[in-house]
Amino acid sequence: MEKSILFEVQEEVNLVAEAIKSVLDLEVIVYDQNKVVVAATGGGHHAVVGEPVRGHIIKEVIKTGKHVYNFEPGFHDVCKSCILHGNCPEKADVSFPLKHEGKNVGVISLTAFSEEQKAEFKERHLVLSNYLGKMADLISSKINAKTLLGKYLHMFQMLQVAIQSMYEGIIAVDQNGYILEINRAAEKTLKMKRNEILTLNVSDIIPDLPITKVLSTAKGYSDIEFSLQIHKKKIQVIGSVIPLVHDDRIIGVAISFKDLKDVQKLAYSITSEVDDSTFDIIVGKSKAILQVKDIAKQIATSDSTIIFLGESGTGKELFARAVHQESLRVNKPFRAINCAAIPEHLLESELFGYSEGAFTGARKKGKPGKFEMANGGTIFLDEIGDMPLHLQVKILRVLEDRRVERIGSNSSLDIDVRVLAATNKNLEQMVKDREFREDLFYRLNVIPLHIPPLRERVGDVAVLLHHFVNHYVNITGKQVRGFTPEAEACLCSYNWPGNIRELQNTVEYAINMAKSFWITLENLPTRVRIKTNQSVLDQALTLADMEEKMIIESLKKHGDTLNGKKKAAMDLGINVATLYRKINKFEINRKMQM
Numbered sequence: 001m002e003k004s005i006l007f008e009v010q011e012e013v014n015l016v017a018e019a020i021k022s023v024l025d026l027e028v029i030v031y032d033q034n035k036v037v038v039a040a041t042g043g044g045h046h047a048v049v050g051e052p053v054r055g056h057i058i059k060e061v062i063k064t065g066k067h068v069y070n071f072e073p074g075f076h077d078v079c080k081s082c083i084l085h086g087n088c089p090e091k092a093d094v095s096f097p098l099k100h101e102g103k104n105v106g107v108i109s110l111t112a113f114s115e116e117q118k119a120e121f122k123e124r125h126l127v128l129s130n131y132l133g134k135m136a137d138l139i140s141s142k143i144n145a146k147t148l149l150g151k152y153l154h155m156f157q158m159l160q161v162a163i164q165s166m167y168e169g170i171i172a173v174d175q176n177g178y179i180l181e182i183n184r185a186a187e188k189t190l191k192m193k194r195n196e197i198l199t200l201n202v203s204d205i206i207p208d209l210p211i212t213k214v215l216s217t218a219k220g221y222s223d224i225e226f227s228l229q230i231h232k233k234k235i236q237v238i239g240s241v242i243p244l245v246h247d248d249r250i251i252g253v254a255i256s257f258k259d260l261k262d263v264q265k266l267a268y269s270i271t272s273e274v275d276d277s278t279f280d281i282i283v284g285k286s287k288a289i290l291q292v293k294d295i296a297k298q299i300a301t302s303d304s305t306i307i308f309l310g311e312s313g314t315g316k317e318l319f320a321r322a323v324h325q326e327s328l329r330v331n332k333p334f335r336a337i338n339c340a341a342i343p344e345h346l347l348e349s350e351l352f353g354y355s356e357g358a359f360t361g362a363r364k365k366g367k368p369g370k371f372e373m374a375n376g377g378t379i380f381l382d383e384i385g386d387m388p389l390h391l392q393v394k395i396l397r398v399l400e401d402r403r404v405e406r407i408g409s410n411s412s413l414d415i416d417v418r419v420l421a422a423t424n425k426n427l428e429q430m431v432k433d434r435e436f437r438e439d440l441f442y443r444l445n446v447i448p449l450h451i452p453p454l455r456e457r458v459g460d461v462a463v464l465l466h467h468f469v470n471h472y473v474n475i476t477g478k479q480v481r482g483f484t485p486e487a488e489a490c491l492c493s494y495n496w497p498g499n500i501r502e503l504q505n506t507v508e509y510a511i512n513m514a515k516s517f518w519i520t521l522e523n524l525p526t527r528v529r530i531k532t533n534q535s536v537l538d539q540a541l542t543l544a545d546m547e548e549k550m551i552i553e554s555l556k557k558h559g560d561t562l563n564g565k566k567k568a569a570m571d572l573g574i575n576v577a578t579l580y581r582k583i584n585k586f587e588i589n590r591k592m593q594m
């Protein structure tokens with residue numbers, strides 16, 4: 001049986017019934033859609049609350065939604081099937097439907113049980129039924145109000161649960177800045193009890209932001225960095241301040257925020273590619289490389305600083321990433337910065353970040369530096385030998401104090417980072433020449449790890465060649481199976497000054513050039529072929545002579561046009577800008593015209 005909504009407003013229905021009874025000497029009975037009595041003024045004499053009645057008339061009113069006058073109860077058409085037909089105790093009645101949301105949900109009736117009541121009923125029936133109709137409307141509106149209130153309450157509870165369950169901290173403030181509501185996430189970030197927070201004005205905890213201005217202008221802020229100040233402790237957050245406007249009036253402000261550290265973690269997890277640089281991907285079977293791998297694995301789990309030494313392209317960054325992957329910081333950020341690749345005037349802000357408005361042209365909201373972004377994880381300072389002296393002092397301070405200060409900020413942030421560094425320069429010599437600070441050198445040189453050049457890794461060239469052939473075949477989809485014996489012999493006798501990077505680029509080039517299943521000598525870059533074939537001759541040449549010779553050979557092969565230069569640059573494994581620099585340096589244009 002469908003639950004009757006009338007029982008939910010039974011108290012109000014009773015009051016209405018009693019009010020009618022107090023002015024009319026007639027019984028008032030209210031039924032629900034199941035003909036169960038909801039309220040009755042006769043004290044249970046004629047109808048019992050909670051009990052159903054036979055009620056043929058009631059059934060008719062619910063069915064049709066129309067009121068019924070009945071001056072001859074028991075003789076009405078609809079009473080024919082009633083067992084009290086012709087013998088009804090009621091003398092007269094009028095019944096009105098009770099409506100809710102377009103449905104008939106019950107009936108209210110006025111009933112005469114004596115002849116005197118019937119006489120009065122007959123005499124005043126129009127006034128009475130008009131009155132009863134209004135009372136029916138009143139009950140219907142009570143039902144509506146009750147259900148509306150129920151819906152609002154439900155919605156309010158839902159919103160409360162939603163706000164409380166959100167991961168973002170939420171603070172709602174009234175038009176005077178007093179905190180009206182906060183959610184659990186806000187409590188957690190503020191590390192304060194709810195009751196304590198609810199006594200505060202928002203300016204007590206967010207002194208940096210002009211909330212009063214938001215309240216007067218209705219202009220908020222979105223995704224800005226600000227701090228929450230609790231018991232003199234500052235918590236950096238990123239959030240928004242949203243004016244709450246209702247009926248063109250500002251009624252308060254909602255502030256949402258997230259701990260800056262959590263936002264950084266999230267940004268890291270979204271922006272960083274899945275790094276699979278474990279020791280397993282460092283290819284090589286030579287004793288030289290296996291030994292370094294063993295040592296690196298052994299020291300990976302400690303928090304000590306490691307400096308990777310070795311020529312360019314030997315895999316120093318690959319080692320640094322593998323150390324991070326094998327360390328206890330594996331689930332924390334790994335941030336690399338190439339100190340030689342970033343212009344000197346930008347290096348400082350890249351390393352340490354800057355605060356809002358630190359300098360013109362800077363991002364309005366400020367920016368964290370690599371140290372801050374690597375917090376909890378590892379920072380890799382690549383090409384540390386190229387770090388300008390004035391920044392070496394700053395780096396040393398960060399490493400010693402374990403605190404970082406953004407440019408333009410007067411507060412600093414605690415950081416916990418493991419430092420890995422790399423260089424292809426002779427730092428000891430640089431210290432002697434006063435080009436590198438001695439104190440920073442000792443700070444970094446805790447565990448020096450020398451990565452051998454490829455020419456010292458006996459047997460690794462062939463292994464690496466096949467590794468990279470598979471790699472590029474997978475990427476390009478080209479049907480290449482390997483090298484002809486001549487091509488492989490040429491590659492194995494080459495001395496790889498650019499180490500694995502050069503070898504990798506060479507294989508990529510050769511795969512692109514290959515016209516059959518096998519890479520031939522002709523598919524190899526000129527520099528590899530020349531250097532190998534003329535190795536005896538080359539030994540007498542200086543490195544600069546070699547470079548010049550290779551560039552001229554390559555330009556002759558590809559032509560001295562713009563397109564030819566592009567091809568030559570690719571062939572030589574350098575970019576076009578470097579090629580132009582070298583053409584000028586060696587005065588190649590002049591020499592080629594001679």
Ligand SMILES: Nc1ncnc2c1ncn2[C@@H]1O[C@H](COP(=O)(O)OP(=O)(O)OP(=O)(O)O)[C@@H](O)[C@H]1O
Binds near residue numbers: 319
């Ligand atoms: N043993 C190896 N196995 C597979 N790939 C390698 C190996 N060593 C290096 N590589 C690849 O060679 C390229 C150069 O390596 P990496 O950048 O680590 O060298 P590096 O010594 O840091 O160079 P630089 O000093 O110029 O920064 C990368 O693409 C790297 O993946």
